Amino acid sequence: MDSQNAIEVRNMYKQFKVDYDKAHTLKDKLLFWKTSHVEIHEVLKNINMDIKKGETVALIGTNGSGKSTLLKLMTKIIFPNKGTVETNGKLTSLLELGAGFHQDFTGRENIYFNASIFGLTRKEIDERIQDIIDFSELGEFIDHPVRTYSSGMYMRLAFSVAINVDAEILLIDEILAVGDQHFQQKCYRKLKELKESDKTIVIVTHSLDVVKDLCDRAVWIYxxxxxxxxxxxxxxxxxxxxxxxxxxxxxxxxxxxGKHKFKAAVFIDAPKDFATIQKDKGTLVSQGWQISDHDQAVFKFFLDGNEICGIKRKNRQDVFEAYQEAYAGDMDPDAIGWQVNLDLNDLDLGNHKIDIQCSEPDGNILADKSIQFTLE
Known part of the structure; x- marks a missing residue:
């Protein structure tokens, strides 16, 4: 193995055997020995890659492409059918929520159990346990049994232990997705710190913005x-x-x-619901966005029940990026946004209602949205 590499994968294949109608008793095996059906699923095929020390690498791909399996092979939780996976350095991983935790023990006790699995001595754990607790932000819950923890609290504790064991290689699956926004941002800041300290990080994530911001390389498994x-x-x-x-x-x-159900999403950015608009402004600009996976979707704008024409389409790159996986191939960023200019001089004082609809050509509504505003 090259001394500059943290991980080397060579000509690696991984298969799983799926046994359908598996017999669970000796009687079943004797009576139905001809009915069992076994299939071999080849999950990974001829994978070759090097990850150098200090690199931060993302594994991307759709669900079922083999990303998590590759990460498990790197941790030696499972082993390849052919080829080799070698690592060079102390390794820690975050693959499954709460793995290594005992439900009946407290968070503090589980820190000792979990950290010892990663190779720390009792003295080393004593020296850093307060840092682990502080990072997790669990407070008094650290002395409660982990069976009482939410999934987010599990993640906080697991991540806090993993980043404090001084590993040279850190492997992370999509586990960070369960945390709240505040803690996710805190974790990513910590990962950036680890990256700058020459740690090797391999992360599986569907957050493509995180990949662009955090990673040196992206490896696409298809x-x-x-x-x-x-x-x-x-x-x-x-x-x-x-x-x-x-x-x-x-x-x-x-x-x-005949199995596809068309979908859509619509939104009104302005005016805000229950906003008060001054009539002397002259013009009210109403705008928002609309997306659909129907090629002939119809978008309509109504004011007080009357359809308004003259809808202008606008570029909405932000919406395009947010929905680019869910609506892949069905969006034109230049036509996502919409804008309607309303002449306030034509409207009476008082309450008014805006309705927008995205529908199929036959009139079946896929998505709609309504807001009210007051004209003074």
Whole structure:
């Protein structure tokens, strides 16, 4: 193994055997020995990659592509059917929520159990236990049994232990997604600190913004194969192109089979609900956005029940980026936004209502939104 590498994967394959109608008793095995059906699922195929010491690498791909399996192979939780996975350095991982925790013991007691699994001595744990507790922000709950913890509290404790064991390699699965926004940001700040201290970090995440901001490299796993490895911005762009292609093919097939349910989302940015508008402003600019996976979706704007024409379309790159996976291939960023200019001189003082709708051509409403405002 090259001394400059933290992780080396060579010609690696991983298969899982799925046994359908498995017999659970000796009687079943004797009576139904011909009925069992076994399938071999090849999850990863001929994976080759090097992760250098000090690199922060993201594994990206759709669900079921093999990302988490690859991470487990790196931790030696499971082993390849062919090929090798080698690591060079002390390793810690965050793969499953609460793994290594005992439900009936307190958070404090579980810190000792969990940290000892990572190789720390009792003295070393004593020296850093307060740092672990402080980072977790669990307060008095640290002395409560972990069975009383929420999923977010589990994550806080697990992450706090993992980053305080002085490991050289840190492997993280999508576990951070369960934390609240404040703690997620705190974790990412800590990961940036670890990155700057030359730790090797491998992270599996669906948050592409995190990949762009945190990682040196992105490795795209597609249907069990390493499709692309390189600069995060380029790899993510190619990944999203493929997601769009796959999404369109799946939708086309589902439509042909009558199984696809069209979807949409609409929003009004201005005016705000129950806002008070001064009539002497002359013009009220109402704007928002609308997306749908229906190619012929119809968008309509109503004021006090009367349809208003003259809708202008606008670029909304922010909405496009937020929904680019969920609506892959179904959005034009230049047509997501909408704007309607209302002449206030034509309106009476008092309450008014704005309704927007996104519907199928036959009139079936996919999404709608209403707000009220008062004209003074």
């Amino acid at each position: 249907k069990g194969e390493l499709r692309l490895d390189g600069d995060p911005i380029y790899v993510i762009d190619e990944y999203l192109k493929q997601v769009a292609i796959d999404h369109k093919e799946e939708k086309k097939k589902a439509i042909a089979e």
